[in-house]
Amino acid sequence: MMFSKACEYGIRAAVYITLQSLEGRRVSVTEIAEEIDSPVAFTAKILQQLTKNNIVHSVKGPTGGFEIDRKDMDDVKLNMIVKAIDGDKIYVGCGLGLKECNANKPCPLHDKFVDIRTNLRTMLQSTSLYELATGLEVGLTYLKR
Amino acid sequence: MMFSKACEYGIRAAVYITLQSLEGRRVSVTEIAEEIDSPVAFTAKILQQLTKNNIVHSVKGPTGGFEIDRKDMDDVKLNMIVKAIDGDKIYVGCGLGLKECNANKPCPLHDKFVDIRTNLRTMLQSTSLYELATGLEVGLTYLKR
DNA sequence: TATTAATCGGACAAAATTGTCCTTTATTGG
């Protein structure tokens, strides 16, 4: 509801790649889709976008697959993934659907909406892939059910 | 991004009806669509849903149209409109797209996501149509641009 | 009572999003 399906898959995939990269494993889209319970071909498309945006790193050929540099696990924040897939409408859009959010000619919900959106943005900007992967590692959180 | 287009139109329409009902005017879907800049026929469909959910009141025939009782302007909160149109997926959905949000087997984003969603819910539950219409009345806010 | 103006409701159409399939390209290891 907040993010598109593509974006949800993208985040789940990135977190799974992070988890496996921590173990030094490179993973295929088949494995990723299996582990995050997502449609394989669609997931492949999304991973292409993440690759182009330098969020994950891909290697072709046998022994190839997806991985994330240790440094990027800290540097890549959720807002980068959301922006790569859903664009910035989450930040510039108006809650009531006016052309764009504009404090000079605000919709009736503007003030309250901006409050919440700011919280959301702050959260996305401060949450790294590494942070999300650690909960998984110790079995506190899940990428599928 | 947060609400569906249908929901955005629904809220804008309800706020406009509120504004006009304050003046004792009953309004047609043609006028509403004009004033909130939305597709007429689609807006009509959405108003049917709001009518069925007793959020707005409709009158058929000449001199007919939509109106909202003074009491309902205070009693109808945004969450009722969102629920009528988008259902409750905004409340029960998982931020990362798992079947449903479940604290017992949470996704990696659960805690942070729930925080924000709680703020959103609180905001929607405490914002009335009357409140939104008053800003409009004094020219501080707008339903179209 | 006939006309007219309005919502209701159902079927249909267009557009966007989600999802599939297949061919090409790169890379590895024998």
Add this chain to the structure above:
DNA sequence: CCAATAAAGGACAATTTTGTCCGATTAATA
């Protein structure tokens, strides 16, 4: 060099959301 493997990329299909059209229903008024 060759065969096998994996991502890249493009075309296509299904589904959902958004949007349109038109006849049926209701009510006011002349």
